[in-house]
Amino acid sequence: MLTRRLFVGLFAGFCAVCQAGQGPAGELPPIQKVAINKHRALEVNNQVFFPLMAWLQDASNFQAVRDCGMNTVAGYWPKSSGTRDVTEYIELVRKAGLYGVMPYHEGLKGHPALLAYIHDDEPDLPQQVSDAQVVPDKRLRINRSTPLWRIVDGVTHTWSVLDPLEGASVTIRLPQPVTAESVAVWLTVSKGLAVARQVSFAADGREVLKVELANKAGQQKFPLAKPVTFRELTFTVHSIYPGQNEWGSVGEIEAFDSQGKNVLLSPPRMEPRVMPARVMEQYRKMKAGDPSRPVFMTLTGYFHPHFGKWTDQQRQSLYPQYIKATDVVGYDIYPIYGWNKPEWIHLVYEATGQLVEMAGNRPVYAWIETSKGGQWTGALENQKDVLPMHIRAEVWMAICNGATAIGYFTHVWKPAYSQFGVPEENRKALAEINRQITRLAPAILAPPPRQQVAIKAEDDTKLAVLARQHDGALYLFAVNYDQRMRKARATITIDGLVAGREVTVIDESRSVKAQQGKFIDEFEPLAVHIYRVEL
Incomplete structure (x- = not known):
């Protein structure tokens, strides 16, 4: 038999689902209106809504998306699912009982499954740009992944492909005359x-x-x-040492003056894939075409200084400009899938907080990893597993530092490519995590309480807590985000908490008895606890 306290908790959770705009089975109502409230939460039809997104999915995966408790798909690949365009795709989204965050198309306006529009992905992604002019002859087939400017970039372990190599000719054009006394070639x-x-x-x-x-x-x-002395230097290959392929490559071409300086040297610089001004143009066009829906933008995690991709000055200049060009802003950091570094897991908490601070009144979301199998982290057997505890901790790290939406990256490239390559145990974890979030969304997205709330470990273990007041109760969402995988004994202080008060630990079938102004609980590594305190 259910205890009264457990029954009340379950009943409150049931009501929370209804208040969030979904019925008990998770059906999503047709969208009539989308807004952003003063607590940085999205509202659908005047009810708070917590987007739980899957990225770039074929319609054949929609059932898996729903089974994992997600409610939204984001992004569209041309001709995906055999569709003519995104207006056909959004119909498949609707029929699957999901919402869509889609690239702008005028034919989407007013669609009942359209939650929002989204910018092209990661406009801030750094890319190398060179001012060097290296002009190929007409016979050369250009390999865009190995641009010709690499032969004057000063990096001898990179190369430019010449295809075909025999007879190949390239001309290096300089902005002003130079004088050289010697030349050099680096072959690969x-x-x-x-x-x-x-x-x-x-x-x-x-x-x-x-x-x-x-x-x-x-x-x-x-x-x-x-x-x-010259302004143009032409390098020509007249004969070759044959190989199995007719193409070959050159690492570097150099010319040295009397002081030994390489007068051809032209190092590249880093620039964002799309400059902020261009992103703002796109944003204004979308808002002019359909002001009824917000616009999402996903950035890389490179606004976090941990990665060192931009100087402090560049970060402080670039990211405020990007954020002005969107209504909802998110980022992606995959510590294990993307970097094979579980010890970086705390970056999810830190980056969310940094983006929330920059975003002002805009909602913030985080993309979360769901599996190993990345294409940039070496052989599959050397990749570290993304476990349910990692997914759960990362999700709540983001929420506890201000995220009001979550996305999941489910694509894997190894051992073979799959759009939804999530292991079975992680699918079960996703379903549990997302159903809990959906059930508790009205509390998660509620205003902060009047009381001061804090969490502290007995040592320096990293803990975080988010406090919200909803339906006559105080909700506390707490996570151990310490990358050192430490256990912690935590003291949670709440102004005015009365000694002897029962603190319900949601979904754990237990409670904690409060002391005056505080209560104490144990946190395993990466543990998450959710508390409810009757006011």
Whole structure:
């Protein structure tokens, strides 16, 4: 038989679902209105709504999305699910009982499943940009993943592909004349590739050196007969050491003046994939086309100084501009899936707080990892597992530091590509996590209480708590986000808490008895506890 306290908790949870705009089975009502309230929460039809999103999914995965307790799909890939465009895709979203956060299309306006629009992904992603002008001859097939400017970037372990290598010619155009006394070539030698053999250099169209290269990697340097002044230097491959492929590559081309300076050197600089001004243009077009829906934007996690991708000055300049160009802003940091570093898990908590501070009154969301199998973290057997405890902790780290929406990245590339490559145990965990969030959404998205609330471990273990007041009760959402995997004995202080008061630990079938102004509980590594205190 249920205890009265447990029955009350279950009944309150049932009511919370209804108040959040979903029925007991999780049905989503047709959207008539979307708004953002003063507590940075999304509202659908005047009821608070907590988006739980899956990224870029084929319609064949929609049932898995729902089974994992998610309520929204975000993003659209052209022709996804055999659709003509996103207006057909959103219909599949609606029929699956989900909401959509979609790229802008005028045909989406007023659609009952359209929650929001979304910018192209990660406009702040750093990319190398070079001012160097390296012009290929007409015969060369350009490999955009190895741009020709790499042969003058000063990085000798990168290369530019010349395809075909034999007969290849590239011209380096300089902004002003330079004088050189020697030239050098860095060859790349790899199994199966052709290697440059006889090459020549021409200064402003006049040949100044023709030489045979050794079939070896590294720098090969040659003096010129006399100093040569030029604005254009043309490098031509006349013959090759044959390989299995007709293409080959060159690491670097150099020319040195009398002081030994490489006068061809043109290091690249880092720029965002899309500059903020361009993103603002896109935002204004979307809002002009349909002001009835908010606009989402996902950034990388590189606003966090941990990654060192931007200088402090660049971060302080770029990110406020991006945030002005959206209504709802999120980010993605995958400590294990993306970096194979569980010890970075605390960054999810820190980054959420940093983005919340920058976002002002805008809602913030975090994308959360769900599996190993990333394409950039080495062989699958060397990748560390993303476990249910990691997913749960990361979700609540984000929520406890201000996130009012959560997204899940479910794509894996290893051992084979899958859009929804989530292991079964993690699917079960996602379902539990998301159903709990949905049930408690009115409390999570409620205003903060009047009372001061704090959490502290006996040692320096990292703990966080989010306090909210809802339906005559105080809700506390607490997480141990310490990357050192420490247990902690935590003291939670609440102004005015009366000694002897029962503190319900939600979904754990237990309670804690309060002392005057506080109560104490134990936290395992990465543990999450949710408390309800009757006021």
